[in-house]
Amino acid sequence: MTGATAEAWAPGPLDRGFFARPTLIVARALLGHLLVHETPEGAVAGRIVETEAYLGPSDPASHAYRRTPRSRMMWGPPGHAYVYFTYGNHFCINVVTEQEGVAGAVLIRALQPVAGVELMRRRRGVEGLRDLCSGPGRLTQALGIGGHHNGHDLTRPPLYVARGGLDDGERVGRSARVGISRAVDWPWRFFVVGSAFVSRGPTRPWRRHLKGRATPADSGPDRA
DNA sequence: ACTACGATCTACT
DNA sequence: GTAGATCGTAGTG
Secondary structure (H helix, E strand, C coil): CCCCCHHHHCCCECCHHHHCCCHHHHHHHCCCCEEEEEECCEEEEEEEEEEEEECCCCCCCCHHHCCCCHHHHHHCCCCEEEEEEECCCEEEEEEECCCCCCCCEEEEEEEEEEECHHHHHHHHCCCCHHHCCCCHHHHHHHHCCCHHHCCCECEECCEEEECCCCCCCCCEEEECCCCCCCCCCCCCEEEECCCCCCCCCCCCCCCCCCCCCCCCCCCCCCCC
């Protein structure tokens, strides 16, 4: 259980073509894959169970709604990390999508701890498995991700996305995105239905009431 | 130069 | 359920 090295279980990184697709496709397709960080202190990894899509100038909630120095990475090459600091306390990590020159990124919102759990506990200062990576600020702390990872190529160690997958019977759910003040009803959050490791309780993500017009809240065709 | 506000988390009532 | 922490980014003057 504990003590397994990355080499013992991790397949290679996903290739760049995986990320060079429309952002909404990548956001859903990332579910089940692994975010891996290998450091001198040890290897840690988690299975992606919750994501959010952020587009370019067409998306009022996106950092790329307007082009700024901070968000320039979102126009950069696919498969690279966009890491930003927020609320004076937390880092969040995105995977850049689309062709270079087109803005788009997927925020990783929650992981199911898979390896390096003791190191995660040490970094987080909490014990509960469900408290280690269930939130965008929590998972960066657990994995040791910081501002210096901004622009890192996530198809290359030491920080990369590796092939995982969804089990038969696991379904993809959608909801509105969390923590935003514009485009609040756009259903661009994706999560593994029933996972105990999503950032908002496992039984609660459906509880958003639709106001006025219907939104496509049903899961679409799944398959990663 | 100055101000407002977060793609959040934790602790407390 | 609500508030405070805490600071870089972005927008305004």
